Amino acid sequence: MKKSILAGLALAFASGPAFAGTPWVDKREHRQAVRIYKGIQDGDLSFRESAKLIRGQLHVRRMERAFKSDGVVTPWERARLHAALSRQSARIFVKKHN
Numbered sequence: 001m002k003k004s005i006l007a008g009l010a011l012a013f014a015s016g017p018a019f020a021g022t023p024w025v026d027k028r029e030h031r032q033a034v035r036i037y038k039g040i041q042d043g044d045l046s047f048r049e050s051a052k053l054i055r056g057q058l059h060v061r062r063m064e065r066a067f068k069s070d071g072v073v074t075p076w077e078r079a080r081l082h083a084a085l086s087r088q089s090a091r092i093f094v095k096k097h098n
Contacts, residue, residue: 021072022064022073022081025082028089029057032088035092035096036050036054036057039095045095049095053088053095056088060081060084060088063081064081067081
């Protein structure tokens with residue numbers, strides 16, 4: 001039950017609408033959500049680990065929304081998003097392989 005709820009939440013938040021100018025960020029977010037989903041399905045991630053990773057994904061999503069709020073994502077904001085996604089990717093790897 002918990003696994004299916006978390007898996008659904010992970011994909012729901014990753015497949016949100018794309019607004020102005022961040023297709024690569026959106027693709028990375030989606031791929032990371034799929035990695036979390038597969039980790040839940042395979043049993044590599046516990047409930048607590050997956051919940052923490054999903055919260056990290058939500059943090060990146062909120063950051064992206066804040067940057068898009070004025071209609072333009074500057075190169076500096078784009079770099080911050082990619083750095084946050086890289087940290088999140090490393091966290092996913094560590095949690096899945098511990």
